[in-house]
Amino acid sequence: MLDDVxxxxxxxxxxxxxTVGAFPDQLRHATIIAExxxxxxxxPRNVVVAGMGGSGISGQLLRDWARDRLDVPVDVVNDYHLPAYCGDRTLVFVESYSGNTEETLSCFEDAMMRGCQTVAIASxxxxVARARQRGVPLVMIPDDLxxxxxxxxxxxxxxLVGMEAVGLAYALDELREAHTVLSGIQKQLAPATPTDGNPAKQMAHSLHGTIPVIYGHGLLGAAARRWRCQLNENPKMLARDDVFPECNHNDTPAWGESGNQDLFSVVILRDNxxxxxxxxxxxxxxxxxFRNARLTCEVRAQGEGALARILSTTYVGDYTSLYLAFLKGMDPAPVEMIEDLKKALKTRRADREGQ
Amino acid sequence: MLDDVxxxxxxxxxxxxxTVGAFPDQLRHATIIAExxxxxxxxPRNVVVAGMGGSGISGQLLRDWARDRLDVPVDVVNDYHLPAYCGDRTLVFVESYSGNTEETLSCFEDAMMRGCQTVAIASxxxxVARARQRGVPLVMIPDDLxxxxxxxxxxxxxxLVGMEAVGLAYALDELREAHTVLSGIQKQLAPATPTDGNPAKQMAHSLHGTIPVIYGHGLLGAAARRWRCQLNENPKMLARDDVFPECNHNDTPAWGESGNQDLFSVVILRDNxxxxxxxxxxxxxxxxxFRNARLTCEVRAQGEGALARILSTTYVGDYTSLYLAFLKGMDPAPVEMIEDLKKALKTRRADREGQ
Incomplete structure (x- = not known):
């Protein structure tokens, strides 16, 4: 299957x-837009990124990237409300790809009410409408993904560009490096490269039919989470993510006597x-x-800067998740249960309000 | 088994x-110690709790408790180093039950180097030795657990007492309420109460032989994580935790077509x-x-204050995890793999240093 393009x-x-193949070029395009x-x-005295799912994960990735360099804390909100501490010294990025995520719109209103230094990102x-109406800085991104x-x-x-623009950290050099590193990796992972020399296809074969657990550490904690979410959404696999060294303090002993360990596969994201x-x-x-797991495999970060190292591991996950969907005979894009849930929530709310 | 005390x-x-039965009284005793x-x-401009595993989880619980009331951010570090932003306006709690956790000792040194406002908590x-030597405020807790x-x-x-002592939030009234609420629950959950009227025993029977996934939301995110860690460590079960509404943006579609959903059970922590x-x-x-899961059960928070609501859900998890160990015929306390790992790490390091 995986060699039948x-x-x-x-x-x-x-x-x-x-779309996934174009990721390196999207990095460059997105840089031009943001600049x-x-x-x-x-x-700001602190930074908050508010967003859900595919939008929210970028906040988690930023947090890992920022940990060793920013002199203010970065927090991520995947919920309806900003924490109490958010105020006029908080820089809040409000991100929703569609621009219509209800949790994120609620955070936008919070940010307005509390006088936060707000930036909106949406397609x-x-x-977009509310940001324009309130004169909030807006990053308009392409709506054709x-x-x-x-x-x-x-x-x-x-x-990242925002961090540099407001003077919190340098990011542009790392963005350039990430483009170069990912362009190199892309050829290896692409559908035209046969399984023999394609680590993402090999990984998909290994993980197929298992319950994957993705372990990150240091810079690669949110990267493990991104892997897990991609496995959830593309091939619709239940999966887990965790980080070293914390996992050694609770998760580890369960690998001894859980009794079902061989249902699980392990992916370890290794920094270089x-x-x-x-x-x-x-x-x-x-x-x-992990000797009790069905199997254990590793993905090795590439590049020198933190950004290239993070994205070189998530990029393998993006491709692996697509190949897993194909192994299951699935179109990876539709997430019907999310759509069903959104519709059902709207119906219930309309019923309540109509009463 | 569970009715054979x-x-x-x-x-x-x-x-x-x-020890778990004494938890309500420990809350009171710990309050006296901390006062x-x-x-x-x-x-402080920000608060950081550094600790691992059973020590680190208290930082996560504090974070949920603080979200809607503190005017500074709370961050949790389950790793060797403090984030770059930590400085003389950061209040850092360094927690290790044994006092010998290497990750936590490393964070203590970081805190000293950066001139953080530091408090040590250990038995x-x-x-304890380093805190005394450096004149760092120390909360000495009992060493007989x-x-x-x-x-x-x-x-x-x-x-919590520290939050009130330094003027960041009121906590003492909530601690008193939590003692009252948990004392009431304790009787229901205790081993002497037969399965018929004992929600923790019932839950243990339900989760036995499954892969539990614990969902929290709002105040109860870290509570779900505490549940998961207790399931890892006491009955040595592989398990997962997640939160609403974020789970609806990635985890949810995997419940449709994962193909192995009936191996999983769902526990939802419900706020009152x-x-x-x-x-x-x-x-x-x-x-x-979740209709595709083996089963779904719920735990309902009790009490009025945030603390009672959080701890009334984790308390059910503490007991459930013990009953699950007994159903598996296990002594819940030993976590041999953690001990094996610590020993092996020490040996390797000694070998390296001896070379």
């Missing part, structure tokens, strides 16, 4: 393979700049705990 | 049933103060997605 393309009715924004002067919808989770470049890059203690910890956890 | 006690060689500390004057070990995860009252309460939108969302997710 025509069959995969027939399943892939929204052409996610093409074109008229960034206001800001002096259209209500968020098939699903929000395929818009990560456009949802993440404005946060690990210290010897981390290497030992991961190797020993493999030996002691 | 003698058999359970025979398995429970560290008497975790007694006896000579809290310095502080004016002994190196952390069998495992760190049974010391939650002593690890959480000093954070949910708005109608949240009620609709959870009910509809049950109907649309």
């Amino acid at each position: 025509e069959r995969m393309r027939a399943l892939d009715r929204s052409a996610l393979l093409d 074109g924004v008229d960034w206001p002067t800001m002096d 259209g919808g209500e968020l 098939p699903v929000p989770r395929a818009a990560t470049a456009y949802l993440l890059v404005p946060l 700049m690990e210290d010897q203690d981390t290497i030992d910890r991961i190797e020993l956890t493999r030996e002691i705990a | 003698e058999r359970m006690r025979a398995l429970d060689r560290s008497a975790l049933l007694d 006896g500390v000579d809290w310095p004057t502080m004016d 002994g070990g190196e952390l 069998p495992v760190p995860r049974a010391a939650t009252a002593y690890l959480l309460v000093p954070l 103060m949910e708005d109608q939108d949240t009620i609709d969302r959870i009910e509809l997710t049950r109907e649309i997605a």
Whole structure:
């Protein structure tokens, strides 16, 4: 199946393979868009990214990227309301690909009410309308991507460019490096590259029929989460993510006597700049705990800057999740249960309000 | 098994049933200890809790409790290093039950180097020695608890009392209420109460032999995580936690076509103060997605204050995890793989340093 490009393309009715293939170029395009924004002067004491699902994950990725360099904390809100501390010294990025995510619109109203330094990121919808109406700086991103989770470049890059624009951190050099590194990897992962030399296709074969658990560490915690979400949404697999060293304090003993460990597969995201203690910890956890898993595989970060290292691991996950969908004979794009749920919620609310 | 108290006690060689039974009284005792500390004057711009596993979870619980009331952000570090933003306006709680957790000791050194406003919480070990040596405020907690995860009252309460002592939030009234509410619940959950009227025993029977997924929301996100960690460590079960509404944006569609959904059970932590939108969302997710799970059960928060509501859900999890261990014929206390890993790490490091 995975070496039959025509069959995969027939399943892939929204052409996610093409969108994912264009990710390196999207990084560059998104940089141009974000640099074109008229960034206001800001002096925040803390940064918050509000967004859900495919939009919210970019906030988590930013948080990992920022941890060792920003002199203010970055928080991520995947919910209806901003925390109480948000005020006029908080820089709030409000992100919704469609512009119509109700949780995110609620956070936008919170940000307005509390006088936060707000930036909106969306491709259209209500968020764009409200940002324009309130004179809030707006990053307009392309509206032709098939699903929000395929818009990560456009949802993440404005946060990074924003960090540089407001003087919190340098990001542009890392964006350039990430483009170069990912362009190189892309050829290896693409559908035209046969399974033999294609790590994403190999990984898909390994994980097929298992319950994947993705472990990150350090820079790669949100990367593990991104992997998990892509496995949830593209091939519709139940999956889990966790991080070293915290997992060694609770998850690890369950690998001994859970009784169902061989249903699970393990993917470890490895940094290319690990210290010897981390290497030992991961190797020993493999030996002691993960030996009971169906299988364990690893993905190695590439590049020098934090951004390239993060995205070089998530990129393998993006492709792997598509190949897993094809192995299951599925079109990866539709997420019917999310649509069903949104509709049912609207109906209930309308019924209540009509009473 | 679960109505044979003698058999359970025979398995429970560290008497975790007694320690968990004493939790309401530990809340009161821990309050007295923390009020006896000579809290310095502080004016932090942000708060960080550094700790791992059973110690670190108290930071996550604090974070949920603080979200709607604190005017500064609370961050939790389950790793070796503090984020770059930590400085002399950061209040850092460094928590390790044993006082010898290497990740936490590393964070303590970070906090010293960066001139953070630091408070140490431990029952002994190196952390106590270093705090005394550096004149760092210290909360000394009892050293006779069998495992760190049974010391939650002593690890959480000093954070709450600290919030009140430094003027960030009121906590003492909520601590009193939590004591009252949990004392009431305790009788229902205790081993002497037969399965018929004991929700924790019933839950243990339901979850036995499944892969539990615990869902929280709002105040109860870290509570879901605490449940998961207790299931990992006491009955050694692989498990997952997640939160509404974020789960509806990625995890939900996997419940449709994962193909292995009936291996999983669902536990939903319900607040007793949910708005109608949240009620609709959870009910509809049950109907649309979780109908494919083996089973779904719910735990309802009790009390008025945020603390009682959080702890009334985790308390059911603490007992349920013990009963699950007994159903598996296990002593819940030993976590051999964690001990094996720590030993192996030390050996490797000694080998390296000896070379």
